[in-house]
Amino acid sequence: MAQKAANVKRDKKITWKEIKRQKTLLIISFFVTIYGIVFYYWPLTGWIMAFQNYKPKNGLLGSKFVGFDKFKFLFEDATFLRVIRNTFCMGALNLLTSTVMAILFAVLLNEIRSTIAKKTVQTISYLPHFLSWIIVTGILHDALSSTGIVNDLLMRANIIDQAINFFAYPKYFWPIVAFANCWKETGWNAIIYLSAITAIDPSLYEAASIDGASRLQKIRYITLPGIKPTIMILLLMNIGNVLNAGFEVQYILGNGLVKSVSDTIDIYVLKWGISQNDFSLGTAAGIFKSVVSIALIVICNQLAKRAGEERLF
Numbered sequence: 618m619a620q621k622a623a624n625v626k627r628d629k630k631i632t633w634k635e636i637k638r639q640k641t642l643l644i645i646s647f648f649v650t651i652y653g654i655v656f657y658y659w660p661l662t663g664w665i666m667a668f669q670n671y672k673p674k675n676g677l678l679g680s681k682f683v684g685f686d687k688f689k690f691l692f693e694d695a696t697f698l699r700v701i702r703n704t705f706c707m708g709a710l711n712l713l714t715s716t717v718m719a720i721l722f723a724v725l726l727n728e729i730r731s732t733i734a735k736k737t738v739q740t741i742s743y744l745p746h747f748l749s750w751i752i753v754t755g756i757l758h759d760a761l762s763s764t765g766i767v768n769d770l771l772m773r774a775n776i777i778d779q780a781i782n783f784f785a786y787p788k789y790f791w792p793i794v795a796f797a798n799c800w801k802e803t804g805w806n807a808i809i810y811l812s813a814i815t816a817i818d819p820s821l822y823e824a825a826s827i828d829g830a831s832r833l834q835k836i837r838y839i840t841l842p843g844i845k846p847t848i849m850i851l852l853l854m855n856i857g858n859v860l861n862a863g864f865e866v867q868y869i870l871g872n873g874l875v876k877s878v879s880d881t882i883d884i885y886v887l888k889w890g891i892s893q894n895d896f897s898l899g900t901a902a903g904i905f906k907s908v909v910s911i912a913l914i915v916i917c918n919q920l921a922k923r924a925g926e927e928r929l930f
Contacts, residue, residue: 622815647847667901680929687901693889697885697902704881704906708859711796716852718803720844724836739811750773750801750865757797758870783868789876794866809851810844817843856917857910882906 636643662677667687669680680732691697722742729735745753761767763780771777781791821839830838871879882902890899914929921928 644866650681664904666897667904669897671897671900673896683897687897688900688905691901691905696880696909699877699887700880700882703878704860704862705885707794708862709789711860711862712852712855714795714799715802715806716848716855719806720810720841720848722803723807723844723859724840725838726807726897727811727814728836739804739807743808744804744806745801745819748801750863751869753801754799754866754869755880761793784872784906785915787875790870790875790878793870794863795865798863810847813844813847814840849921850929853914853917853921853927853929857914859913860906860910873926 630871666680668682668684669677669688670683671677671680671746679776689703726735726739726754729738732873752821763782767779767783768777772780783793809917819837819842821836825839860882862881864881864887867879867881868884871884881904886899886902888901889895
């Protein structure tokens with residue numbers, strides 16, 4: 618019994634000693650934890666509005682509870698079902714194109730032998746990431762306008778006879794959004810793939826060269842398999858953002874002619890939650906998006922686990 622008490626006392630001394638040694642890290646962790654609680658978890662109390670007929674003058678405690686009436690209204694609203702389709706399709710298209718383009722760009726950039734050229738191209742490629750969507754959509758709108766460079770090039774090449782109003786046809790809107798997202802984020806997204814490529818053992822490339830492998834064969838059998846775990850992890854992380862298809866691009870470039878394909882859940886929430894002062898309905902739509910995002914991550918993670926691939930948990 619005395620030995621056990623001595624061991625407990627020694628463990629306590631070791632614990633306090635460790636706490637003192639890590640006090641700086643613990644202090645930083647404390648403030649980060651408080652930040653997370655205040656700005657990420659405390660606002661979740663506002664979700665209660667989705668189950669109320671919320672009135673600002675009555676507050677959360679004074680508003681009448683209506684159960685799942687707001688969710689029922691959402692799924693009976695044809696407009697909301699349409700924006701779900703738009704959001705999911707644009708989100709999936711953005712995920713597919715941005716992932717493929719980032720991998721392709723990283724692989725091609727890795728094949729550049731000149732260090733100066735590689736760094737120059739990489740720096741230029743991720744600069745658009747720091748531009749606001751207002752600037753990007755302005756550039757895009759000017760380029761695709763009737764007098765823009767795209768129409769000018771198409772007419773000079775005799776591909777079209779007269780200028781096309783790209784923002785007047787719904788069939789062009791989703792590709793335009795995907796292109797804007799790719800142009801802005803490809804360079805930035807490629808950084809992590811380039812890091813994964815640099816972690817591949819150089820002796821594998823040397824052995825492949827001795828065996829007479831071409832550059833394409835090295836990419837196929839060494840580079841791509843080497844970054845496969847990174848690709849899987851990033852896909853699983855980004856799959857939850859499928860319903861975060863965006864707001865700025867669709868809101869700025871959208872108009873009455875393409876409204877049927879441009880409206881997203883975020884725009885729907887803005888119109889109902891702010892314009893119509895129905896905060897409960899807007900909150901319900903936001904909860905739906907969050908729940909679906911979590912479900913997508915869990916389902917895809919389980920599928921990756923069954924397939925023997927890298928997974929998040």
